[in-house]
Amino acid sequence: MSEGWQLFLESFWPIVLGGLTGTIPLALASFAIGLVIALGIALMRLSGNRVVSGIARFYVSVIRGTPLLVQLFVIFYGLPSLGLVIDPWPSAIIAFSLNVGGYGAEIIRAAILSVPKGQWEAGYTIGMSRGTTLRRVILPQAARVSVPPLSNTFISLVKDTSLASLILVTELFRVAQQIAAFSQEFMLLYLEAALIYWLFCLVLSSGQGMIEKRLDRYVAH
Amino acid sequence: MSHTDPLQPPHANGDETTELLSARGIRKSFGDNVVLQGIDFGVRRGEVVTLIGPSGSGKTTVLRSLNGLETPDAGTLEFDGGPAIDFARPVPPKQRLAMRDRSAMVFQQHNLFPHRTVLENVIEGPVRVQRVPKARAVAEAEALLERVGLAEKRDAYPHELSGGQQQRVGIVRALALKPDLLLFDEPTSALDPELVGEVLHVIKELADEGWTMVVVTHELSFARQAADEVLFMDGGVIVERGAPADIFTNPREERTRRFLDRILRPLD
Numbered sequence: 001m002s003e004g005w006q007l008f009l010e011s012f013w014p015i016v017l018g019g020l021t022g023t024i025p026l027a028l029a030s031f032a033i034g035l036v037i038a039l040g041i042a043l044m045r046l047s048g049n050r051v052v053s054g055i056a057r058f059y060v061s062v063i064r065g066t067p068l069l070v071q072l073f074v075i076f077y078g079l080p081s082l083g084l085v086i087d088p089w090p091s092a093i094i095a096f097s098l099n100v101g102g103y104g105a106e107i108i109r110a111a112i113l114s115v116p117k118g119q120w121e122a123g124y125t126i127g128m129s130r131g132t133t134l135r136r137v138i139l140p141q142a143a144r145v146s147v148p149p150l151s152n153t154f155i156s157l158v159k160d161t162s163l164a165s166l167i168l169v170t171e172l173f174r175v176a177q178q179i180a181a182f183s184q185e186f187m188l189l190y191l192e193a194a195l196i197y198w199l200f201c202l203v204l205s206s207g208q209g210m211i212e213k214r215l216d217r218y219v220a221h
Numbered sequence: 222m223s224h225t226d227p228l229q230p231p232h233a234n235g236d237e238t239t240e241l242l243s244a245r246g247i248r249k250s251f252g253d254n255v256v257l258q259g260i261d262f263g264v265r266r267g268e269v270v271t272l273i274g275p276s277g278s279g280k281t282t283v284l285r286s287l288n289g290l291e292t293p294d295a296g297t298l299e300f301d302g303g304p305a306i307d308f309a310r311p312v313p314p315k316q317r318l319a320m321r322d323r324s325a326m327v328f329q330q331h332n333l334f335p336h337r338t339v340l341e342n343v344i345e346g347p348v349r350v351q352r353v354p355k356a357r358a359v360a361e362a363e364a365l366l367e368r369v370g371l372a373e374k375r376d377a378y379p380h381e382l383s384g385g386q387q388q389r390v391g392i393v394r395a396l397a398l399k400p401d402l403l404l405f406d407e408p409t410s411a412l413d414p415e416l417v418g419e420v421l422h423v424i425k426e427l428a429d430e431g432w433t434m435v436v437v438t439h440e441l442s443f444a445r446q447a448a449d450e451v452l453f454m455d456g457g458v459i460v461e462r463g464a465p466a467d468i469f470t471n472p473r474e475e476r477t478r479r480f481l482d483r484i485l486r487p488l489d
Contacts, residue, residue: 121290122332126346126398127321136349140336217378 004188011179011189015172015196022171023200027158030093034100034157035150041105043134046112056105063102069163071095076167092164100157107149111142144215151208155201162197172196228364230267230432231401239301241266241401241433242287242323247296247308249282256282257293258457264402267431271444271465274454275480280437283454284404287435288326289317300401324402325395329411331387333379339366339390340375343397351398358397365393369423385416389423396427403427403434410439441484445469453477 044056063071076091086094115138123133165174173193180189240263247260256279264270272280285291287298292312299305300323306316333342343362347353353361366372369389379387388408395403405424409417421443428434428447438444444451444465451468453461453476461474472478482489 116332118328118330118332119334121326122328122334124290125288125321125326126394127318127350128346129318132349136345137334144336 004185007179007183007185008188008192011176011192012196014179015175015193018170018175019172019196019200022164022169022174023158023161026089026092026096026161026164026169026171027154030096030161031100031154031157033093033097034104037097037101038104038108041101042108042112045105045109060102060105063099068095068099068160069166071099072163072167088164088167088169091167092161092169096157096161096164099160100153103153104150107146107153108142111146112138114145115141144212147208147212147215151205151211155204158200158204159197228368230427230430231399239266240264241268241301243299244283244287245297245299247283247286247293247298249279249286249291249293256457257286260296260457260459262452262459262462264433264435266401266433268433268449269428269447270435270450270452271448272435272437272452272454273439273441273444273480274460278454279457280452280454281406284326284406284435284437287320287402288324288404289321290326323400324404325398325400326404326406327388327391327395327408329407331379331391331411333387333390333394335379338376338378339371339382342379342390343394346394346398362393362397365396366390369393383416384412385419388412388416388420392420392423392427401433403432405434405436405438407437407439439484441469441481453480455480 041056041059044052045060047053047056072092072095075086075095076088079086112134119137119141120133123137124130128136161169161171162173164171165177168174176189176193180186183189243263245261247257248255249257260279260283262270272283274280282291286293289312293308295309297305297307298320300320303319303323304316306312306320334345337345340359340362343365344353344355344358347358347361348355363372363375366375369392371386371389371393374382374386374390379390382390392408408424409420412420417440421440424434424436425443425447436443436448446465448465450462451465452459453468453472453474455476461468461472461477468477469481472481
């Protein structure tokens with residue numbers, strides 16, 4: 001067996017483990033928190049109150065208009081100079097969830113707007129308040145519309161978590177970097193990391209298909 | 222909403238001479254477009270009122286105002302036993318909900334909830350809004366579905382039904398709320414011609430049973446057979462009103478005559 005092949009095999013599991021204990025939990029936690037932020041921002045954007053929708057618009061603009069890496073560095077390396085020191089993991093989760101909040105808000109807003117106005121009226125006419133109609137009638141239908149774009153956001157997030165290696169979070173790419181530095185086999189290890197990211201994303205894409213299928217049961221074909 | 226038999230209309234306190242609803246001086250504009258320029262009418266318990274008239278005459282806006290889906294700019298609306306709502310002032314949300322509580326709407330495009338089954342569509346209002354125990358709401362929903370011939374569709378999703386079946390579920394969803402007043406907004410206009418009959422048949426039966434209803438429709442034969450009073454609207458005013466026999470055979474106004482001619486003899 002060649003040395004390269006042996007290094008590939010020996011490092012495979014440690015890198016996967018870095019993914020399972022670093023990349024995936026980081027992505028899941030950030031996505032969950034980010035979706036809550038996104039829903040809040042989307043509802044603020046749809047508010048009739050100009051101040052409220054203006055704040056939401058500003059938030060989305062800042063998040064989408066600045067690099068994720070810069071956001072991450074501001075939180076981890078910048079805030080300590082203001083006396084606020086946050087550990088690597090929380091820093092990463094804060095940065096990534098704020099980011100998902102910005103991109104997800106636009107997706108959820110569009111999905112809510114895609115539900116026909118008659119559905120709001122049907123909710124009102126059976127006596128529901130605006131909030132109940134949103135929760136019981138509109139959001140379930142908006143969820144179906146937003147699954148494909150939100151899945152894209154999630155898969156992008158999984159890959160973007162590699163940036164957390166730059167603020168010392170031990171995740172998939174940082175493990176690969178450490179082995180590469182030690183063995184000096186940069187090409188091999190970085191290609192291996194790429195392969196493992198790709199495998200993770202393949203699994204996640206099939207999960208997306210399953211969710212869509214489940215939500216499709218009430219949609220005409 | 223105190224009566225219990227889901228199949229019976231709620232005029233238990235039975236005085237058919239009292240007005241259930243009275244609308245006075247209803248005005249509404251959308252921007253510069255004046256849609257209603259002062260509408261007065263009343264509906265007595267057990268009465269069937271149909272609104273007819275050309276597109277854009279304001280009849281749908283009148284109907285939607287009764288259910289709080291539109292807020293008129295001026296005028297008053299009074300359900301018996303309730304306080305008069307004066308649209309010249311902002312309507313408190315509580316009053317708007319109370320007004321909605323008295324009536325239920327059947328839409329042109331049925332507006333069923335596509336993500337819920339037929340049964341779930343019907344019990345949503347009773348269970349979620351009126352806090353009826355679920356077992357009772359289900360039993361009542363099943364009885365109502367049975368009477369419109371859709372008992373076996375209870376677990377189907379709306380997209381699995383024909384247009385006529387969807388609209389019958391829409392009617393059942395409204396009935397399940399046990400409203401004092403049923404509102405129909407062109408309930409058959411979106412249907413294929415061969416499906417119109419089954420829906421009109423259900424509405425006619427409800428009318429015969431004594432449900433109070435306001436029906437916006439282009440189906441003049443329905444208005445002729447089912448209505449106690451026909452209101453002809455054009456340009457945001459009620460041009461003429463009366464018993465169907467008078468309106469259809471002997472219209473007093475030129476505008477009514479021309480409208481009826483266009484509909485009844487389109488090729489002349």
